[in-house]
Amino acid sequence: MVNYKPSARSSVIAAVAAAAILLVIFIFPNMIVKDLSEKVSAKTRSTIEALYAKDWDMANTDMEFVANTLAENEHTLMLFMDHRLVDELIAAARGCLHLVRKHDSAQVFVELEFIINRIEYLAETEKFMWGNLL
Amino acid sequence: MLILFFRSVILYTMVFAILRLTGKRQISDLQPFDLVMTLLLAELASHPASDIATPLLYGAVPILTLFLVQQLLAYLSLKSHKIRSFVCGRPLIVIANGIIQESVLKAARYTMNDLLEQLRIKDIFEIDKVAYAILETNGSLSVLPKGIHQQPSFGDFKLKPPEEQPPHILVLDGTVFREELQRAGKSEEWLKLQLQRMGVKHVKDVFFASLSANGLLHVQDKERAGGKDRRIQTTVTDHG
Structure with a gap:
């Protein structure tokens, strides 16, 4: 069949749709991850302070918040982030919660630093920086 | 999975x-x-x-x-x-006035073997027959043969040229293309009538049917229906 009508319009519509989708993808993941990163890293740091003060109840409350927040946002994070990173982060938070409940301060600091490092890394991967670009 | x-x-x-x-x-x-x-x-x-x-x-x-x-x-x-x-580059003239442009070939990293091969693909075996050869931006070679080697056209002989419209593909694998029938200015009834005249019982038995601009209807049956090749001259003005 001979096509008498080239579909230039469909290309323009597709280009506009692609630009709109990209715009949404550029804005929302960054907002979600930034917000989550701030919440989780603040609470994780607060857990560290509580552990230094030997306040196990406070550490437990903070760590529960961290573990629950990450678990609640698992599916959202997996839309934009490498699934292995998200799994590692959630597993580390759960592990920390167990250690805090067992009052094991030796191992828990290593895990808490791991959580801070990973959640800040996740947020940084969405930032437009020379380091990420190059 | x-x-x-x-x-x-x-x-x-x-x-x-x-x-x-x-x-x-x-x-x-x-x-x-x-x-x-x-x-x-x-x-x-x-x-x-x-x-x-x-x-x-x-x-x-x-x-x-x-x-x-x-x-x-x-x-x-x-x-x-x-x-x-x-973005696309520029077409390069690799043969101008029958003379191979060595510097252009070198700049385009195009060897003589490449040039001869492309000319042979265009059925030109003697470089002497080429007046101009242009290396296009997509890598293909366009060739203008020297005047005495160019093919004469209908116009040169003052002959009536064939129709310039492409043929209309009316049926493919038993399926009638109504849009194409409309473009040809024909109806399904007209098609059925012509098929009947050619001895075809059902349109589903037709593997391929095309109508050229001069009104020649070319029909080929499916193999299971005999695979017969038929041609019939229809009137161009008949709009079915």
């Missing part, structure tokens, strides 16, 4: 749609920016399709970005001669 299946289907659909939207040129006719896009698309789609730990968006965002860049380059190339020259 089901996830891998659906991810592959989504990415295939996406790559297919984008390749269709960016034009339907053959691989051999691709401009450099089209070729880059085609090569990158396959690679970008394959990784998230096979690794479920990678978010689908890691494939989708670069693919959509490439599509936008390609559309932008195509638009700018259409609007600006300078950008078109920069």
